[in-house]
Amino acid sequence: MNLVLIGYRGTGKSTVGKIVAAHLGLELLSTDAEIVKSSGQSIPQIVEQHGWEYFRDLETKICQDLAGRDGLVIDTGGGAILRPQNVEVLKRTGKLFWLTASVETIGKRIGSDTQRPSLTGAKSFVDEIQEVLLERLPKYQAAADHVIETEGKSVTQVANEILARR
Numbered sequence: 001m002n003l004v005l006i007g008y009r010g011t012g013k014s015t016v017g018k019i020v021a022a023h024l025g026l027e028l029l030s031t032d033a034e035i036v037k038s039s040g041q042s043i044p045q046i047v048e049q050h051g052w053e054y055f056r057d058l059e060t061k062i063c064q065d066l067a068g069r070d071g072l073v074i075d076t077g078g079g080a081i082l083r084p085q086n087v088e089v090l091k092r093t094g095k096l097f098w099l100t101a102s103v104e105t106i107g108k109r110i111g112s113d114t115q116r117p118s119l120t121g122a123k124s125f126v127d128e129i130q131e132v133l134l135e136r137l138p139k140y141q142a143a144a145d146h147v148i149e150t151e152g153k154s155v156t157q158v159a160n161e162i163l164a165r166r
Helices: 013-024 031-039 043-050 052-067 084-093 103-110 125-143 155-165
Strands: 002-006 027-030 072-075 094-100 146-149
Touching: 002 013, 002 084, 013 027, 013 072, 013 155, 027 031, 031 043, 031 052, 031 072, 043 052, 052 084, 084 094, 084 125, 094 125, 094 155, 103 125, 146 155
Parallel strands: 002 072, 002 094, 027 072, 094 146
Antiparallel strands: none
């Protein structure tokens, strides 16, 4: 059984995933890091040279590969839930935990992140977060086995909630 962390970037998936994996003695793998490793390019380079659809194709392949393994904590990219086949394959061998936070908190947490290109192109940073979250909200809700609110909690508290619900 895998534990799969889903949610918008900046909700704590990577940080919390490290704690959960360490506590359980499991390997933590990030779909984004696996994409970078397999392609030899950063995510901004992939998107700039090939576009978002190509990136999503790589992401789908990585989701399939990781779901074929057992005993992982998987930190997914924020858009992994955009393709139903990703959710389907990850649910086959895992429980999906949706980490949530407010737009303001997400903005504070990822304001200096240069490794993810804009998702909308022309919107302000906060407007982009609001727009993309609104679009993805039903997909996160449909995919999640458990919803974990991260607002105002320490990473340890969030990790403990996941551990209690696994």
